[in-house]
Amino acid sequence: MIRPIRLRRKRVIIDIDTQKDLFLANGASCVRNHRRVLMNIRRTLAWARVKHLRIISTSICKPGKNGDSFHTAGWQKLSYTLRNRKIEFSADNNTDLARDIFVHYDQVILNKRCENPFDEPRAERLFTELRADELVVIGGLAEGAVVATVLGLLQRGKRVTVLIDAVGTHDRQQADIAFRKMKAKGANLAETRDYAGATHLKSTGVCDCKLCRLEEKPLKTSSIGA
């Protein structure tokens, strides 16, 4: 019998494909509204760090010749999605995972050769055996890897919350359909501020497009009683 992965923490962040090509303006296929989504991803991960929440990240990679995987620059994860105590697994057909992995690491990064993590044996095992009260999902794309991951987790009886404003999409309409599907299957849809509070960040910190470098002007202080 396989014994479950030990995880006593209440919440675990599920960080889906937060990679440069998908989230930066100069990436190969940047999401819509990337500035706002990046702010919310950054805010969520800062909150996770303060609360010592563990993170499971998936990362899409290009399959190599021998069934292994490799990354190009555009497939790198955004810098603030990485924790110091992390372990990364390449996409292969093994399922080995130490039971006490979350005792030694704050973050497990699972590379995958396809959108759906449940098609990768190791990711399938980790997600299936994971015991946590609530899984909090961020990343992209809503209509792609996010909906596939969330539906797979729900099928396995997990409690899933999706922070919809920290999820990127290429197509607003497809994203809305995907969110409705997730909700119908039992996912809780929430906003970043419901969990991580409002953001005080002025810039996304990782993207240098004009929009992201734009600092918001401070609000005018109204004269009281004048």
Ligand SMILES: [Zn+2]
């Ligand atoms: Zn930008």
